[in-house]
Amino acid sequence: MARLTLAFLLIQIIYGGFVAGLNAGLIHNHWPLMSDGQFIHESVLLEENSWLLRLTEGKSGVQFVHRTVAYVVVGLILFLYFKSRNYSLSVLQKKGLNTLVIIVFLQFVLGIFTLLYSVPLWLGLIHQITAFILLDTMVFTLHRLSK
Secondary structure, three states: OHHHHHHHHHHHHHHHHHHHHHOHHHOOOOOOOOEOOEOOOHHHHHOOOOHHHHHHOOHHHHHHHHHHHHHHHHHHHHHHHHHHOOOOOOHHHHHHHHHHHHHHHHHHHHHHHHHHOOOOHHHHHHHHHHHHHHHHHHHHHHHHHOO
């Protein structure tokens, strides 16, 4: 489960790079829905490009994937945390999981505020730095859980 969580976290970080590179955080500055009460913006559905291009090169599509995978990452980390409580864990394993939950919630909230405030530079940087810390914590926790 930890390996699957790491895979989704890596996808999330890659899509964070897409969002930053396309300046996709400057559009659809609403949460939890993208805009006008829509879970997925109509431009993702109506673009003439292929689905692959819509979800990798289109601003709305990239932002949609980044938002959606964020929910998946939070859900997987919470699942990992609660599932691990059924096992006897070392102190370092418990610390890794506890830190992982704290950092993922911090990152999630930072992502929401970064979007709502139309990506001010300082908030975007903190969001990116926290992504690195989250990845670091995930790798540490995976390493500890593999023992």
